[in-house]
Amino acid sequence: MDALDGMSSRKTTRPTCEQFRHSFEEYDHIVNVLRASTGHRPSLAIICGSGLGGLADLLTDTDSIEYDDIPFFPISTVHGHVGRLVFGMLNEVSVVCMQGRFHFYEGWAMQNIAIPVRVFKLLGVQTIIVTNASGAVNPDYKVGDIMLIKDHINLPGMIGANPLMGLNDARWGPRFPALSLAYDRQLLQLARKVALGIGFGEDLREGVYMMVSGPTFETVAEARAGRILGADCMGMSTAPEVIVAKHCGMRVLGISLITNIIIQQYDRDDEPNHQEVLMIGQQRAANMQLLVAEVVKQIGHQA
Numbered sequence: 001m002d003a004l005d006g007m008s009s010r011k012t013t014r015p016t017c018e019q020f021r022h023s024f025e026e027y028d029h030i031v032n033v034l035r036a037s038t039g040h041r042p043s044l045a046i047i048c049g050s051g052l053g054g055l056a057d058l059l060t061d062t063d064s065i066e067y068d069d070i071p072f073f074p075i076s077t078v079h080g081h082v083g084r085l086v087f088g089m090l091n092e093v094s095v096v097c098m099q100g101r102f103h104f105y106e107g108w109a110m111q112n113i114a115i116p117v118r119v120f121k122l123l124g125v126q127t128i129i130v131t132n133a134s135g136a137v138n139p140d141y142k143v144g145d146i147m148l149i150k151d152h153i154n155l156p157g158m159i160g161a162n163p164l165m166g167l168n169d170a171r172w173g174p175r176f177p178a179l180s181l182a183y184d185r186q187l188l189q190l191a192r193k194v195a196l197g198i199g200f201g202e203d204l205r206e207g208v209y210m211m212v213s214g215p216t217f218e219t220v221a222e223a224r225a226g227r228i229l230g231a232d233c234m235g236m237s238t239a240p241e242v243i244v245a246k247h248c249g250m251r252v253l254g255i256s257l258i259t260n261i262i263i264q265q266y267d268r269d270d271e272p273n274h275q276e277v278l279m280i281g282q283q284r285a286a287n288m289q290l291l292v293a294e295v296v297k298q299i300g301h302q303a
């Protein structure tokens with residue numbers, strides 16, 4: 001075998017950087033399947049966080065589609081995440097709700113976590129409301145507080161796990177998108193006004209969400225590091241969805257429910273757990289739902 005033989009075989013075994021990515025045409029196929037399953041044409045999407053799936057129960061005139069029945073979709077594996085898209089009307093706005101999301105710690109690639117966001121884009125969605133449960137590291141925060149997300153720190157992204165890694169298809173957005181305006185200022189202002197109007201007080205916060213990969217809850221040192229880096233709360237989702245939404249030009253509102261205070265002292269004997277997260281989600285579900293429903297109504301009026 002001479003040197004040229006070696007080169008040609010290298011060419012045919014060239015690795016692809018598109019391993020986890022679906023083509024625009026595959027997304028089109030998903031959208032066609034969904035459009036054949038529902039008459040709704042949503043302009044707004046809502047991603048329900050842990051324990052917050054009840055948001056989808058607010059919708060009327062619904063069509064539900066299990067993730068299992070949607071081509072290329074991952075499936076939900078986490079307790080508290082049902083695993084279906086619910087299309088319907090909320091305060092006269094046509095919306096689609098993700099009742100259950102995908103997490104990095106479940107083993108999905110970052111690119112796959114955000115598949116639904118691109119599907120929403122092709123369905124005509126312009127605005128996305130991303131909710132989550134998180135633990136607070138800001139010492140002023142209390143369990144049950146609701147934090148409007150003004151910014152995030154994408155810890156997995158900063159060390160090499162960003163959903164936009166790989167070849168960029170310019171039909172979605174630019175190669176190097178800016179994120180300094182990821183959380184839409186007008187939506188933040190609207191949500192603040194709505195929250196105060198429906199009776200939120202000191203339990204309304206605005207702060208920085210830090211994404212960690214999970215599934216482990218934080219060590220004391222990690223929690224302290226999060227705080228030092230500028231986080232008000234820490235959670236295991238949201239950043240990939242927000243990045244992909246912003247990349248393709250959607251307006252983003254993020255809302256986090258503080259379900260626990262992350263332990264930052266070495267003399268504590270208690271530990272966080274997922275049951276507690278779901279329980280606080282249930283307890284605060286009504287307030288969260290009221291807030292989201294009212295924000296959606298106002299967005300509808302502005303349209």
Ligand SMILES: O=P(O)(O)O[C@@H]1C[C@H](O)[C@@H](CO)O1
Nearest residue numbers: 049050132133236237274277
């Ligand atoms: O889907 P979210 O981010 O709301 O879920 C949080 C993070 C983990 O999945 C889980 C931990 O209890 O809740």
